[in-house]
Amino acid sequence: MAIYLSNADYIDPQTLEMRTTGIRVHEGSDAGIECIDANTANDPEIDCTGRIVTKSFVVGHHHIYSALARGMPSPKSSPTNFVEILEKIWWRLDKALDGEMIRASALAAGIDAAKAGTTFIIDHHASPNAASDSLHIIAEALDSIGLSHLLCYELSDRDGADRLASGLAESDRYLSNHQGLVGLHASFTVSDALLTRAMDMARSHNTGVHIHVAEAESDETDSLGKYAKRVVHRLSEFGALDLPQTILAHCIHLDESERALIKDAQAWVAQQSESNQNNAVGCLDASGFPDRVFLGTDGMHGDCLAAVRATYLASQGVDSLSPNDAYRRLRRVHGYLEQNKFTGDSANNLVIMNYQSPTPITPSNWAAHMMYALNRSHIETVISDGRVIVRDGVCTLVDEQAIFSNAKHQAQRLWDRL
Numbered sequence: 001m002a003i004y005l006s007n008a009d010y011i012d013p014q015t016l017e018m019r020t021t022g023i024r025v026h027e028g029s030d031a032g033i034e035c036i037d038a039n040t041a042n043d044p045e046i047d048c049t050g051r052i053v054t055k056s057f058v059v060g061h062h063h064i065y066s067a068l069a070r071g072m073p074s075p076k077s078s079p080t081n082f083v084e085i086l087e088k089i090w091w092r093l094d095k096a097l098d099g100e101m102i103r104a105s106a107l108a109a110g111i112d113a114a115k116a117g118t119t120f121i122i123d124h125h126a127s128p129n130a131a132s133d134s135l136h137i138i139a140e141a142l143d144s145i146g147l148s149h150l151l152c153y154e155l156s157d158r159d160g161a162d163r164l165a166s167g168l169a170e171s172d173r174y175l176s177n178h179q180g181l182v183g184l185h186a187s188f189t190v191s192d193a194l195l196t197r198a199m200d201m202a203r204s205h206n207t208g209v210h211i212h213v214a215e216a217e218s219d220e221t222d223s224l225g226k227y228a229k230r231v232v233h234r235l236s237e238f239g240a241l242d243l244p245q246t247i248l249a250h251c252i253h254l255d256e257s258e259r260a261l262i263k264d265a266q267a268w269v270a271q272q273s274e275s276n277q278n279n280a281v282g283c284l285d286a287s288g289f290p291d292r293v294f295l296g297t298d299g300m301h302g303d304c305l306a307a308v309r310a311t312y313l314a315s316q317g318v319d320s321l322s323p324n325d326a327y328r329r330l331r332r333v334h335g336y337l338e339q340n341k342f343t344g345d346s347a348n349n350l351v352i353m354n355y356q357s358p359t360p361i362t363p364s365n366w367a368a369h370m371m372y373a374l375n376r377s378h379i380e381t382v383i384s385d386g387r388v389i390v391r392d393g394v395c396t397l398v399d400e401q402a403i404f405s406n407a408k409h410q411a412q413r414l415w416d417r418l
């Protein structure tokens with residue numbers, strides 16, 4: 001099966017070369033595209049006259065379990081630091097989740113992402129009282145929307161041995177027949193024993209770990225107090241940095257020795273500037289390892305155009321990205337997925353945008369259009385693995401209204417438990 005995009009203004013996501021062309025889009029998780037001027041095979045056709053077509057987007061670090069948190073009641077007493085934000089908000093929420101809420105979260109977050117032009121989500125999931133089957137539920141929900149994914153379950157010692165055991169079991173079972181990662185919460189809730197088990201599991205499934213690193217200074221203080229070494233040194237000694245699938249989320253409070261380790265590591269860093277501002281934990285300075293960083297949203301939304309603009313703005317005065325630097329940071333995740341042979345991010349993942357610019361668009365200024373003008377309202381149609389999953393702004397494979405109606409019901413159930 002294939003579809004034909006006629007008269008498209010195609011922008012190559014890597015070279016930024018621009019050409020007006022027809023594009024034959026083949027269906028399948030490892031299929032590609034061909035630029036051909038006529039629809040000789042009589043494929044179903046989408047007229048792209050006046051539309052920009054380019055590669056769709058990947059969220060490099062998400063928490064789709066937080067989709068039902070939007071607008072929830074505030075905690076009884078306000079958090080005063082990052083660890084209290086976890087204790088009073090997120091660890092209460094994740095413990096209250098059940099299977100139906102997890103499914104509703106994944107469907108709602110998936111629709112939000114797809115309509116913003118995202119076709120692949122790298123997620124970090126926690127539901128300590130409903131770990132069993134949780135990754136399978138999320139995978140099924142994202143599959144139904146037409147999204148590709150790389151999931152993990154957030155292992156931690158913070159909730160005791162029984163909950164950890166069910167998280168380990170779900171991770172191992174899921175990874176035995178899906179692509180994914182071994183999730184870990186963060187150094188300060190992960191013992192040496194758990195880190196050893198997680199690394200063994202990652203190696204046995206030929207994958208890496210996905211962990212929050214130095215999101216707040218307290219993660220470093222904890223590691224220095226318990227282990228007399230900083231977080232990245234600790235992870236490095238267990239071999240986590242040697243795995244090319246490993247994702248280190250945040251990495252804000254590193255010292256020079258940790259920066260040097262990451263610069264020479266196989267592991268990658270995910271940056272989430274909006275979440276970092278929301279939690280008042282600072283901003284990543286990736287000046288020592290700019291080629292290792294890609295972008296996530298940390299559960300705030302699934303909109304990569306919003307994330308890249310926020311990153312570009314937040315970086316000013318820190319590692320001071322140019323529009324082109326920020327664009328490269330947005331696109332680097334495609335290299336991570338390709339290098340590690342994760343499927344679902346081939347060239348047949350595309351967005352069709354209705355963007356009327358008052359100024360010329362060129363390869364050298366496309367990144368500036370993205371930082372200063374492009375947003376999700378320009379995304380008309382989204383193609384994932386060669387299938388149209390959003391047409392004229394509406395998901396094609398699922399019933400959005402039914403999903404949002406049920407999500408509101410599940411959100412109220414969740415809030416009543418908090």
Ligand SMILES: [Zn+2]
Nearest residue numbers: 124212249298
């Ligand atoms: Zn996170």
